[in-house]
Amino acid sequence: xxxxxxxxxxxxxxxxxxxxxxxxxxxxxxxxxxxxxxxxxxxxxxxxxxxxxxxxxxxxxxxxxxxxxxxxxxxxxxxxxxxxxxxxxxxxxxxxxxxxxxxxxxxxxxxxxxxxxxxxxxxxxxxxxxxxxxxxxxxxxxxxxxxxxxxxxxxxxxxxxxxxxxxxxxxxxxxxxxxxxxxxxxxxxxxxxxxxxxxxxxxxxxxxxxxxxxxxxxxxxxxxxxxxxxxxxxxxxxxxxxxxxxxxxxxxxxxxxxxxxxxxxxxxxxxxxxxxxxxxxxxxxxxxxxxxxxxxxxxxxxxxxxxxxxxxxxxxxxxxxxxxxxxxxxxxxxxxxxxxxxxxxxxx
Numbered sequence: 001x002x003x004x005x006x007x008x009x010x011x012x013x014x015x016x017x018x019x020x021x022x023x024x025x026x027x028x029x030x031x032x033x034x035x036x037x038x039x040x041x042x043x044x045x046x047x048x049x050x051x052x053x054x055x056x057x058x059x060x061x062x063x064x065x066x067x068x069x070x071x072x073x074x075x076x077x078x079x080x081x082x083x084x085x086x087x088x089x090x091x092x093x094x095x096x097x098x099x100x101x102x103x104x105x106x107x108x109x110x111x112x113x114x115x116x117x118x119x120x121x122x123x124x125x126x127x128x129x130x131x132x133x134x135x136x137x138x139x140x141x142x143x144x145x146x147x148x149x150x151x152x153x154x155x156x157x158x159x160x161x162x163x164x165x166x167x168x169x170x171x172x173x174x175x176x177x178x179x180x181x182x183x184x185x186x187x188x189x190x191x192x193x194x195x196x197x198x199x200x201x202x203x204x205x206x207x208x209x210x211x212x213x214x215x216x217x218x219x220x221x222x223x224x225x226x227x228x229x230x231x232x233x234x235x236x237x238x239x240x241x242x243x244x245x246x247x248x249x250x251x252x253x254x255x256x257x258x259x260x261x262x263x264x265x266x267x268x269x270x271x272x273x274x275x276x277x278x279x280x281x282x283x284x285x286x287x288x289x290x291x292x293x294x295x296x297x298x299x300x301x302x303x304x305x306x307x308x309x310x311x312x313x314x315x316x317x318x319x320x321x322x323x324x325x326x327x328x329x330x331x332x333x334x335x336x337x338x339x340x341x342x343x344x345x346x347x348x
Contacts, residue, residue, distance in 0.1 A: 055306070058326075061326075062104060066083040066327050069081060070082055070118030078315075078317045079095075083114050090109075091107055092104070097324070110146065110157070116169065127150070128146055129163055130144050143186060145166070165185075172228045172231075174219045174221040181195055184214035190214055207249050213233035217230055222274060229256075229257065230263055237261035237282070239256045241254050241256060259286075264312040268316045272294050275316075277289050278328070287306045309340045310339070326344055327339075
């Protein structure tokens with residue numbers, strides 16, 4: 001039989017087999033699996049994870065922008081309390097990173113204020129000190145020294161022992177172990193350092209801060225040491241940093257920030273590394289991100305910039321190993337439109 005005829009007959013058999021009932025069922029199943037894979041196996045429907053050293057915008061805080069809020073982290077959730085919107089406020093919000101959502105809680109039972117301290121110890125959050133200037137036209141600032149504790153289960157606040165130093169705002173605070181430390185503040189005279197022990201609800205005075213810029217400084221802790229630096233002094237801004245050693249009750253200079261002197265930056269630490277973001281470098285603001293290694297006592301500038309609008313009086317927190325920075329202002333004397341509600345996550 002000629003080759004051409006054999007080829008034709010073989011092709012006709014294959015074509016006929018496609019339309020047998022059992023073959024059609026198999027082909028329909030294969031086609032259905034293909035469509036299901038296109039729908040569920042991803043393709044372009046699943047976005048790739050963000051690359052390292054990048055920023056991802058998260059849910060904005062409800063109710064509009066706020067600056068100068070106190071912040072702390074309890075059980076992987078970020079709390080902000082008080083601050084300035086279109087005036088001083090005592091609102092409280094809680095951010096859950098796992099849901100990317102904010103929840104408004106009961107307001108603090110305190111005077112409205114901004115630029116207070118905030119820290120968390122033993123499953124409780126603490127807010128205290130700060131200032132306000134309530135009234136039309138020119139007003140006189142009121143500074144506070146009260147301290148309040150938040151129970152995250154009941155979301156109720158309890159007043160604790162007052163700060164023993166002079167009333168102040170813009171103090172630096174850090175936590176080492178089960179104790180908090182507060183130093184610096186509103187004036188050149190605020191160099192006193194105090195330790196707060198939640199177990200006894202008592203304050204103990206420690207060695208005075210040794211740096212030249214104690215107002216609007218930046219603080220973080222690594223291991224058994226707390227670090228305070230940058231800020232404002234009688235001769236302008238600083239870029240030096242000092243380490244407080246709890247075992248010796250002493251301050252020792254460490255490597256200075258290589259960049260320009262600045263104040264009102266935010267800082268936080270993860271393990272052996274601290275991060276410093278934003279701040280004022282007269283006559284403007286910076287978006288730089290710096291890291292400090294306590295092991296090497298060395299600073300490094302990250303090849304990224306903070307994308308948010310507010311660059312001073314921001315909040316920052318590490319929740320469940322994730323880094324969040326946001327809120328703040330670029331005009332501390334402005335109104336509501338000069339406050340920002342955005343929150344950004346930094347991908348390491």
